[in-house]
Amino acid sequence: MEAVRGGRRSAAAAASAGPGACGCQGSRSCLLCEEAAPPPQKRENFVYCPLTGLAVGEEQSEFANWAFPFPGIFLLEDFISLEEESKMVELMDQNAWKLSQSGRRKQDYGPKVNFKKHKLKVAGFSGLPKFSRDFVTRMKNHSTLAGFSPVEQCNLDYDPKRGSAIDPHWDDWWLWGERLVSLNLLSSTVLSMSCDSEGNLQLFPAFLSKKEQMHGSGSPAVPQSHHQPTSFMPTKRLENTVEWGTDYSSSTKLVPPKDITVAVHLPRRSLVVLYGPARYVWKHAIYRNRITSRRICVTFRELSEEFSHGGEQAEVGRKLLDIALTFQGTPV
């Protein structure tokens, strides 16, 4: 799944883009270094519904009127205001952006890490930036993020002119903990969730809830046990969200997970948390065709158990936290 773009980019193509024009390596590519036609764009066939926590089959697909529970996503609309967003981006743009893979640019505030060798360097890390302090305090008010203490902030800059994207991947789980928290700035996009596990996924017939059919709004018709806990519900209703329920008692359909891609719509200025199965079972990606204008993603990561209190590397974890939470940082 990762290497769909193999063969599209050659050393000659990379060179023709000019020295330092792009940061792609290996099978990754972007509009600046591709010599062949752009890679085919994948299309999601399910849509995540934040009100019910269900993934619902796209109307035009073979999965229309089918759904399945999709736990592990917490989405908060309007997490930051327009003014806060423009101030934050202005501050970010005062620092240099480094070229990264697949047409992205990045700024990192965190320890230098070699994920393959499981090595990290504390030296050189000066903490998260000052402008993030209030947002970190604000996010911790939501019970999904109780006790969340980030030790890394990574800003990614996507632009359609560069063909920016991020291939399906899991974030590291040696150093980083369960909750991945991202702020979606400047434009909306779609996070695509896919899974290459063996076995089958069980789909249930989906239907519009009664209230939705009668009044165009109302509570979802999902059995209580399948609701997301209240604390995982968004604080504000998403506009234009159709409310779906599922019938867990009638016939079901089994499908291989690899045939399914779930679209999670991320509005501009929203905050999304991936945890549980959405973090450890499903991979996440942003396809190139989902970047329509400049977009900045700010991701905050916490420590894994190994680096937390009682863990084998708790001492290193403590050092990282002490530095991170000074909020005196400059990009590494």
Ligand SMILES: O=C(O)CCC(=O)C(=O)O
């Ligand atoms: O841009 C995004 O929303 C996802 C970024 C991401 O997955 C990552 O940095 O690991």
Ligand SMILES: [Fe+2]
């Ligand atoms: Fe990621």
